Ligand SMILES: Nc1nc2c(ncn2[C@@H]2O[C@H](COP(=O)(O)OP(=O)(O)OP(=O)(O)O)[C@@H](O)[C@H]2O)c(=O)[nH]1
């Protein structure tokens with residue numbers, strides 16, 4: 548499961564977007580969590596391919612993989628110094644895989660802007676500066692600790708210490724942590740720091756209702772950072788999420804849009820990490836979707852499903868989802884000879900359906 552932190556200025560529209568997302572999540576049939584904090588929304592990632600697979604093999608139900616969104620309060624300039632409790636909020640999203648940066652681009656005069664005027668370029672810069680300061684503070688703290696271990700000559704500590712010095716220098720000159728490659732001798736250095744400016748970012752331009760183009764000032768800024776951008780009206784999405792599907796679709800059509808802005812956000816957030824989808828499915832059992840960084844093996848896929856399955860990995864039966872559907876199920880696939888036996892090093896491909904044989 549992927550975790551995404553939502554950042555942005557106060558009143559940018561973060562919670563409206565979050566509410567729309569959590570409404571979408573609350574409707575999911577298979578809600579894998581019993582308790583969840585009020586600022587965490589779990590959203591299913593739907594995939595038509597799995598619906599076909601589930602129907603073909605006669606699965607009992609479908610369990611979607613999910614994305615978790617974390618809403619935090621708006622950041623103001625000076626948040627890193629404890630202004631507006633920003634530091635505490637930032638700590639809450641250190642463990643996420645990616646950031647969603649909500650930028651106000653709508654012109655509703657009834658909504659107060661903390662700086663008194665709508666200026667996406669300056670807002671994005673304010674937030675990025677706060678993220679950089681927050682990282683600088685944790686990098687300095689981490690450096691003070693690692694420098695002691697480095698003195699003892701520990702190879703990983705020496706490499707991490709040197710990396711941290713570079714990181715601190717980069718941050719001081721306003722560059723993100725992602726611009727400094729992690730040293731081979733200290734592969735855990737990035738995880739130890741979990742820098743906010745090391746995470747991929749999706750810019751969400753919160754535009755006027757009925758508008759669905761990303762304003763060029765946001766698009767250009769995102770492009771300059773190699774980041775993605777989407778346009779959404781947070782308020783509209785929050786309102787639509789209160790309606791049932793049919794009414795929401797009708798209202799969306801009235802406004803001239805087709806695709807749900809939420810779908811766009813979920814899909815783009817997902818695209819931030821280089822992930823492939825794979826499925827598990829069997830007769831009278833739940834069909835499930837999973838995600839894995841591309842370039843990983845069947846053994847890694849097994850680890851996503853369960854650590855015990857990974858530990859006892861013997862071999863895997865693998866088939867592309869389409870081949871499985873075209874064969875009418877596993878028996879047909881076996882007859883046609885398209886159900887393959889693969890070992891632990893098999894490289895997983897997007898859309899694979901896998902059954903892991905393991906010794907408990
Ligand atoms: N017109 C319009 N108003 C919006 C839109 N998105 C949010 N608003 C309004 O802006 C105000 C603030 O929205 P929130 O979603 O609470 O903003 P936030 O970013 O969570 O704010 P903080 O939590 O204070 O940082 C609310 O009154 C929303 O209804 C939008 O797309 N269009």
Ligand SMILES: [Mg+2]
Pocket residue numbers: 561562563619620621
């Ligand atoms: Mg909020």
